[in-house]
Amino acid sequence: MSNDILSIDGIDISLGETIKIELPIIKLYTDTNMSMPIYIRRGKRPGPTLFVSAAIHGDELNGIEIISRLINSKYMDKIRGTLIAVPVVNGYGVLSQSRYLPDRRDLNRSFPGSKRGSLAGRVADRFLTEVVSKADYGIDLHTGSLHRSNLPQIRGNLDDQDILGMAKAFGVPVILNSNSRDGSLRECANDVGAKVILYEAGEALRFDELSIRAGVKGIIGVMRHLGMLSKSRRKKSLPEPRIARSSSWIRATDSGFTTHLKALGDLVENNELLAQIKDPYGEVLDEVVCKKGGIIIGKQNIPLVQEGDAMYHIAHFSSPDEVAEYVESMQDELMENDQAFPLD
Numbered sequence: 001m002s003n004d005i006l007s008i009d010g011i012d013i014s015l016g017e018t019i020k021i022e023l024p025i026i027k028l029y030t031d032t033n034m035s036m037p038i039y040i041r042r043g044k045r046p047g048p049t050l051f052v053s054a055a056i057h058g059d060e061l062n063g064i065e066i067i068s069r070l071i072n073s074k075y076m077d078k079i080r081g082t083l084i085a086v087p088v089v090n091g092y093g094v095l096s097q098s099r100y101l102p103d104r105r106d107l108n109r110s111f112p113g114s115k116r117g118s119l120a121g122r123v124a125d126r127f128l129t130e131v132v133s134k135a136d137y138g139i140d141l142h143t144g145s146l147h148r149s150n151l152p153q154i155r156g157n158l159d160d161q162d163i164l165g166m167a168k169a170f171g172v173p174v175i176l177n178s179n180s181r182d183g184s185l186r187e188c189a190n191d192v193g194a195k196v197i198l199y200e201a202g203e204a205l206r207f208d209e210l211s212i213r214a215g216v217k218g219i220i221g222v223m224r225h226l227g228m229l230s231k232s233r234r235k236k237s238l239p240e241p242r243i244a245r246s247s248s249w250i251r252a253t254d255s256g257f258t259t260h261l262k263a264l265g266d267l268v269e270n271n272e273l274l275a276q277i278k279d280p281y282g283e284v285l286d287e288v289v290c291k292k293g294g295i296i297i298g299k300q301n302i303p304l305v306q307e308g309d310a311m312y313h314i315a316h317f318s319s320p321d322e323v324a325e326y327v328e329s330m331q332d333e334l335m336e337n338d339q340a341f342p343l344d
Contacts, residue, residue: 006042006049006082006134007134008084009021009130013040013042014042015044015045016042017042020038020039021038022035023037023130025091025126026119034092035091036123037088038084038130039067039071039086040082040083041071041076043079045081047079047080047228049083049084050083050084050135050137050138050139050222050226051083051132051135052067052138052139053089053131053140053185054086054088054089054141056089056107056108056140057093057100057143058092058094058095058098059093059097059146059205060099060141060142061094061204061207062141062201062206062207062208063087063141063142063143063199064088066141066212066215066216067085067141068087070085070216070220071085075223075229078229078230079228079229081227084131084135089107089127090107090123092119092123093107097205101119103120105118105119105120107123107124109182110123111184111187112124112125112128112191113127124188128189128192132194133193136193136194137196138189138194138196139166139170139197139198139219140196141199141215142199142201143203143211144200144203144298146204146205147203147300148203150200150264150297151174151296151298151327152199152202152211152218153172153175153200153297154167154170154172154174154197154198154218155176155177155197155200156175156186157179157180158177158243159177163196166195166225166226167241168240168241169224170219170241172199172201172214172330173239174241174244174297174327175244176315177244177245178198186198197222199218201214201215203301210331210334210335213335239322239325239326239329242317242319244294244297244315247297247313247315247316248313248314248316249298249310249311249313250311250312251310252277252288252305252307252309253277253288254305254307256277256278256280256285256305257277257278257280257304258288258303259275259276259303260275261273262275263296264297264298265297265324266296267293267295267320267321267323267324269293270291274289275288275312276288277305288311290312292316293316294314294315294316295314296312296314298310298313299311
């Protein structure tokens with residue numbers, strides 16, 4: 001992208017400027033204007049343009065706090081190039097604490113959208129046109145769905161070497177190769193020339209401190225990788241993230257009350273017991289067993305299950321024991337430090 005003038009919604013931002021823009025969207029029923037908050041920080045020196053977005057699904061709140069900490073950190077004073085941070089893409093969903101927009105559409109299945117389409121299509125078009133198309137790279141922040149938590153992980157098309165480099169630089173233990181879905185931001189971002197990775201961590205409608213710290217630290221790592229920030233002075237090298245080319249869901253085999261025996265990040269083996277499903281009298285109806293070993297990267301949280309419910313998401317690795325050790329060391333490092341995120 002050009003390093004001279006960046007224009008968003010007709011507002012020109014020069015190198016060295018920092019500005020907040022309220023991008024107009026569509027009004028509420030009450031004639032109240034809705035807007036998308038956008039923070040732009042341009043370094044004095046030229047460099048890549050990176051967008052970071054959160055709350056495309058309105059109930060996924062971790063990313064809002066990640067962006068808040070990121071843009072208020074001292075590291076923003078030293079950037080080269082441009083950071084475009086959008087803490088709330090789907091303001092409608094945040095207001096109603098819902099994944100979706102008022103038209104019941106999923107914004108992350110509505111790209112590229114249209115100026116004259118559905119509500120979701122119009123929001124998607126506005127975001128893609130005014131933010132994503134202005135960037136070279138992007139990081140889209142997500143959480144697990146309602147009542148499900150995700151281990152901090154990066155997803156992306158790892159056959160693309162630029163995306164693979166960003167994924168590794170983020171510095172979380174698990175990288176999951178994931179093809180983009182029709183109508184997703186990742187798919188359409190690629191079409192307009194922006195390479196995007198997706199960060200998944202935590203649970204909907206909750207702040208999770210580990211996920212937030214890992215997210216801030218990861219974005220800083222990517223900015224260093226892209227040359228937007230100076231390299232870390234840290235002497236201790238991080239373990240190499242492990243790539244999972246496949247994953248699978250373990251589903252409830254009966255309906256009832258479940259006792260979970262495994263947690264996020266646990267290493268599980270073939271035929272290992274994961275949970276028990278009981279009736280209201282405590283009688284065991286069935287046992288949930290691991291079908292293929294790996295690391296638990298997603299897990300249902302509530303003790304109520306219906307037959308067929310997704311309970312555990314397991315990523316499969318060639319060396320799962322090394323991933324389990326990395327997960328443990330990441331948790332210890334991030335949560336023992338009193339700072340919001342240890343970077344150096």
